[in-house]
Amino acid sequence: MKGQGGDTNTDQQAGFTLIELIVVLAVFALVATMSLQAMTGTLRTRDRLAGVAEQTAQTTRVLALLRSDLESAVPLEFHDVSGRIRSSFDIAQGSVEMAISVSGRHGLPGEQVTGLGRVIWRYDRGAGVLTRQSWPVLNPADRGSVGPQVVVGEGITGFEVRRLDGDGNWVSGPDPNLGAGSSSGLPRAVDVVIDTDAFGRINTLVAYP
DSSP states (O other): OHHHHHHHHHHHHHHHHHHHHHHHHHHHHHHHHHHHHHHHHHHHHHHHHHHHHHHHHHHHHHHHHHHHHHHTBOSOOEEOTTSOEEOSEEEOTTSSEEEEEEESOOOOTTOOOOSEEEEEEEEETTTTEEEEEEESSSSOSSGGGSOOOEEEEESEEEEEEEEEOTTSOEEESOOGGGOTTOSOOSOSEEEEEEEETTTEEEEEEEEOO
């Protein structure tokens, strides 16, 4: 009788040990799941931060390059290869293109930079990109001297160029008074508005003497 009773206690102890093992495994599985979720969340946060950092760097480069071009503007006409004379500051209808005669500008990698030149900013609505192209001189002899059209900004949802007219009003589009033969081919001020997916609307304002 005593022997049988001893066997029963041993079976009960073994059963409790099995239950404890199941509990430990359940707790371990829960901790592992929580750790995996935390790691996944950390990786997603890292990816988002990396994306924001990349967008910030791109936007900073675009704005710095744009301001450099605007501040380098000079009141000198541009003679294209077909012989037509362009104003020193030319805005296309609809503000999808802006051309500026510049001096002492910053160049993009692989771009030929001289004392005077012409930079052209274009906005492609369909692709949502902003490009920049340049001529190394103001009177090019052939089309081969123009630089490549380089994408400088992506995720662009809007691009507008406004100028300050003689009456103190901000207007969009070309100025008929800044045509060929003008001794002062720069507007009083220029406000370039860039709309981006990441940061919304950004203004770059430059005034001219």
